[in-house]
Amino acid sequence: MSQTEKYDVIVVGSGHAGCEAALASARMGHRTAIFTLNMDNIALMPCNPSIGGPGKGHLVREIDALGGEMARNADRTSVQIRMLNTSKGPAVQALRAQCDKRAYSMAMKSVLENQDHLDVKQAVVEDLLVETAAGEPAVVGVRANTGTHYHASAVVLTTGTFLRGRIVVGDQSYPGGRAGEFPADGLSASLSRYGFTLGRLKTGTPPRIDGRTIDYSLTDEQLGSAAPLFFSYDARRALRAGRTAAPSSRSTIADFNEEAWPVRETAWREQMRCHLVQTNSSTHDIIRANLARAPMFNGGISSAGPRYCPSIETKIVRFAEKRSHQLFLEPEGWHTREVYIQGANTSLPEDVQLSMLRSIPALHSCEIMRAGYAIEYDYLPGTQVYPSLESKLVRGLFLAGQIIGTTGYEEAASLGIIAGINAARSTAGMDAVILRRDQAYIGVLIDDLVTKEMDEPYRMHTSQAEYRLLLRQNNAEQRLGELGHDLGLIDERRYAELSRRHNQIEEVSASLGGAWIGPSERANATLQSLGCNPVNRSTRADDLLCRADVTIGVLQALGLAPGDMPDEVASEVETRVKYSGYVSRQEGEVARLRRKERREIPLWTDFSKVDGMRAETRERLSKVRPRTIGQASRIAGVTSSDVAVLLVYLERERRIVAAS
Numbered sequence: 319m320s321q322t323e324k325y326d327v328i329v330v331g332s333g334h335a336g337c338e339a340a341l342a343s344a345r346m347g348h349r350t351a352i353f354t355l356n357m358d359n360i361a362l363m364p365c366n367p368s369i370g371g372p373g374k375g376h377l378v379r380e381i382d383a384l385g386g387e388m389a390r391n392a393d394r395t396s397v398q399i400r401m402l403n404t405s406k407g408p409a410v411q412a413l414r415a416q417c418d419k420r421a422y423s424m425a426m427k428s429v430l431e432n433q434d435h436l437d438v439k440q441a442v443v444e445d446l447l448v449e450t451a452a453g454e455p456a457v458v459g460v461r462a463n464t465g466t467h468y469h470a471s472a473v474v475l476t477t478g479t480f481l482r483g484r485i486v487v488g489d490q491s492y493p494g495g496r497a498g499e500f501p502a503d504g505l506s507a508s509l510s511r512y513g514f515t516l517g518r519l520k521t522g523t524p525p526r527i528d529g530r531t532i533d534y535s536l537t538d539e540q541l542g543s544a545a546p547l548f549f550s551y552d553a554r555r556a557l558r559a560g561r562t563a564a565p566s567s568r569s570t571i572a573d574f575n576e577e578a579w580p581v582r583e584t585a586w587r588e589q590m591r592c593h594l595v596q597t598n599s600s601t602h603d604i605i606r607a608n609l610a611r612a613p614m615f616n617g618g619i620s621s622a623g624p625r626y627c628p629s630i631e632t633k634i635v636r637f638a639e640k641r642s643h644q645l646f647l648e649p650e651g652w653h654t655r656e657v658y659i660q661g662a663n664t665s666l667p668e669d670v671q672l673s674m675l676r677s678i679p680a681l682h683s684c685e686i687m688r689a690g691y692a693i694e695y696d697y698l699p700g701t702q703v704y705p706s707l708e709s710k711l712v713r714g715l716f717l718a719g720q721i722i723g724t725t726g727y728e729e730a731a732s733l734g735i736i737a738g739i740n741a742a743r744s745t746a747g748m749d750a751v752i753l754r755r756d757q758a759y760i761g762v763l764i765d766d767l768v769t770k771e772m773d774e775p776y777r778m779h780t781s782q783a784e785y786r787l788l789l790r791q792n793n794a795e796q797r798l799g800e801l802g803h804d805l806g807l808i809d810e811r812r813y814a815e816l817s818r819r820h821n822q823i824e825e826v827s828a829s830l831g832g833a834w835i836g837p838s839e840r841a842n843a844t845l846q847s848l849g850c851n852p853v854n855r856s857t858r859a860d861d862l863l864c865r866a867d868v869t870i871g872v873l874q875a876l877g878l879a880p881g882d883m884p885d886e887v888a889s890e891v892e893t894r895v896k897y898s899g900y901v902s903r904q905e906g907e908v909a910r911l912r913r914k915e916r917r918e919i920p921l922w923t924d925f926s927k928v929d930g931m932r933a934e935t936r937e938r939l940s941k942v943r944p945r946t947i948g949q950a951s952r953i954a955g956v957t958s959s960d961v962a963v964l965l966v967y968l969e970r971e972r973r974i975v976a977a978s
Contacts, residue, residue, distance in 0.1 A: 385807025488667030
């Protein structure tokens with residue numbers, strides 16, 4: 319007879335989605351188990367070991383604001399960090415960190431192992447355990463390859479690329495969830511058996527090369543930040559308290575020392591350098607000459623890959639007019655010689671990969687340590703899950719990460735923390751947490767996944783958020799901190815500090831509306847000494863700050879703003895004032911949107927019976943099953959007239975129900 323164990327929540331998969339899901343559930347006090355195929359590959363970064371970037375960095379800050387772990391783990395293990403898009407507006411500025419690949423995994427493993435209410439288990443989950451309750455299928459646990467049954471009232475699947483994974487390099491292909499790891503075929507069969515529709519997607523990696531074989535004199539250096547930067551609240555609080563060291567730079571990947579490990583919780587460590595090279599006409603000729611051997615072009619791969627992270631061979635064909643493409647040489651950590659070639663994803667044969675790379679002057683003698691490869695895998699189109707990330711077909715089954723069509727560590731972790739939160743709440747009979755599009759990038763991500771029919775892996779960009787000026791990286795805690803606290807994922811001390819900072823921002827912003835500066839000789843002399851134009855009439859402080867040449871520091875020098883404001887307060891006040899007109903317009907749009915979002919569509923709605931609506935629209939609505947009028951209006955192919963017809967139908971049905 320098989321052994322049985324009982325949990326509240328079971329998480330299958332220990333990638334970035336699985337880690338956040340398991341930690342959220344356990345930190346909310348629920349007995350949780352996380353299953354991994356290999357204890358040594360927890361939170362592995364099989365692609366570039368980097369965290370953040372536009373859109374993605376915003377997600378990381380939001381995960382942190384909700385009490386997640388990704389930001390802290392990136393700060394623990396970063397080898398280089400910098401702010402991107404500094405010449406652009408605050409809505410698109412974002413942190414990006416290059417992390418030590420092995421240290422990141424080891425540090426996250428330690429967090430999981432030391433988390434109360436959480437058990438970490440190495441086993442292959444082969445089947446879901448499902449029973450019928452109240453007339454509908456409900457998950458009751460999982461079965462491992464050992465024969466053990468693990469029971470739980472909620473299960474979160476975060477299987478990444480392991481569902482019937484197939485690795486492809488040139489004309490070679492073999493089963494694998496990642497290089498060197500077996501796929502999870504049993505779960506694909508299990509999901510199909512319970513009625514889920516599965517599709518196929520593709521992702522890829524570039525070759526890794528030996529850093530000792532790079533001629534760095536022929537590259538352009540890409541330096542990290544000269545000042546301490548961090549993703550997490552914990553590290554930024556330590557910085558404010560003065561518990562960080564000054565940074566320095568290292569010239570090449572070879573210059574590491576043993577003191578880099580063990581990593582310290584919030585230390586500002588030395589910055590490794592990245593490097594930039596360019597492809598050339600010879601590189602492109604080699605790729606074009608071998609397209610017949612490229613699985614992306616000879617039929618060896620038929621699945622769609624990420625549009626914004628294409629293979630190098632796809633770029634050469636799609637952008638034939640370009641004379642060169644940038645490739646970034648990024649170290650994988652302190653204690654390895656491997657260098658990741660960002661921008662060179664490929665499934666070309668290994669001999670072609672080597673010739674292609676050696677056509678670049680700085681890489682003329684390079685040696686490949688790991689060949690690039692593509693991987694095809696099963697996924698479930700996101701229209702099969704609710705905005706809570708609970709599946710529509712099996713109650714208590716939650717899905718997060720690449721299994722529902724995303725790509726990227728940050729997207730996976732974002733889905734993971736919400737799936738973990740809602741799985742835990744479901745076991746206690748509590749309502750799901752659903753983030754709005756105007757509330758968080760995570761809300762945009764989930765709404766897009768469950769509403770739109772995707773034909774390629776989804777990757778977050780700032781352009782996907784229509785209210786991105788409201789969803790800045792630096793106000794994530796103001797937007798989500800209270801929710802994190804209410805969920806029990808943010809402690810009292812942190813919440814108290816957040817409240818104090820919020821009050822200070824409000825007070826300073828209000829005070830600028832009542833402070834004036836006149837065209838005095840002293841004031842204008844100060845302005846001119848700071849590189850600003852003088853004033854020729856009495857001007858309110860907030861109006862002065864709206865000028866392009868005036869910063870909050872100028873107001874402080876003029877005595878119009880407190881001189882002891884923390885940097886984060888000063889930055890937020892300046893952004894609020896300078897962009898107040900745009901923010902007000904977006905807030906007005908949000909108010910109009912919320913009226914649609916408040917109008918719920920009953921679960922019993924039979925869209926096939928809506929008269930006056932095209933059959934195609936009824937089919938789309940039945941497939942997505944939108945929860946609100948707002949969500950219905952965002953479904954591809956649903957027009958404003960369709961929404962009007964739906965509203966008439968819902969009102970008629972409401973009256974019939976009320977009269978019965």
